[in-house]
Amino acid sequence: MQAADQKSGSGPIGVIGPILAILLLALGVLLLRDALVAAGAFSGTPWLSAGVDGLKGFAPVWWLIPVGIVVALIGLWLAVTALRPRSRKTLPLTSRTGVFLHTRDIARLASGAAQDVDGVLDVSSTATRRTVSVIVRGTAEAGLRESVTEAVAQRLSPLQSPPRVAVTVHTPKEN
Numbered sequence: 001m002q003a004a005d006q007k008s009g010s011g012p013i014g015v016i017g018p019i020l021a022i023l024l025l026a027l028g029v030l031l032l033r034d035a036l037v038a039a040g041a042f043s044g045t046p047w048l049s050a051g052v053d054g055l056k057g058f059a060p061v062w063w064l065i066p067v068g069i070v071v072a073l074i075g076l077w078l079a080v081t082a083l084r085p086r087s088r089k090t091l092p093l094t095s096r097t098g099v100f101l102h103t104r105d106i107a108r109l110a111s112g113a114a115q116d117v118d119g120v121l122d123v124s125s126t127a128t129r130r131t132v133s134v135i136v137r138g139t140a141e142a143g144l145r146e147s148v149t150e151a152v153a154q155r156l157s158p159l160q161s162p163p164r165v166a167v168t169v170h171t172p173k174e175n
Contacts, residue, residue, distance in 0.1 A: 133166045148169070
């Protein structure tokens with residue numbers, strides 16, 4: 001059996017895509033209305049030709065150059081953004097079947113491993129594909145950071161390329 005492909009997240013054009021879709025839909029409605037008016041289904045004047053007629057007396061102005069440059073740069077940025085690779089939030093396990101763990105699951109594994117270390121009172125973890133950050137609230141035991149780092153690294157060792165583990169230890173204030 002062939003291994004599964006790594007799951008990818010949504011593309012980087014997440015907000016801009018729906019906005020462009022709404023603008024394209026509005027343009028489609030405008031063109032459909034004008035086509036129905038031209039076919040005689042509705043009475044009235046076409047809006048598109050009225051808009052073009054309004055531009056007949058328009059003369060070039062100096063401020064159109066910077067506006068044109070800005071619009072061209074926005075278009076270039078949109079094209080580059082649309083072609084960028086999709087985000088990946090999973091890491092492969094060392095297996096031939098294509099098993100992947102999401103970064104939030106890696107953070108949960110790290111929290112669970114840290115919670116099992118003696119002297120740990122509370123744990124919170126975050127993970128990316130490269131780093132797992134573990135924040136531990138624990139007793140003032142010597143070597144707590146090293147123990148937590150070792151436990152988390154051991155728990156994440158089945159990953160093909162385990163992320164770097166960063167542990168921060170906070171101890172309760174002495175009265």
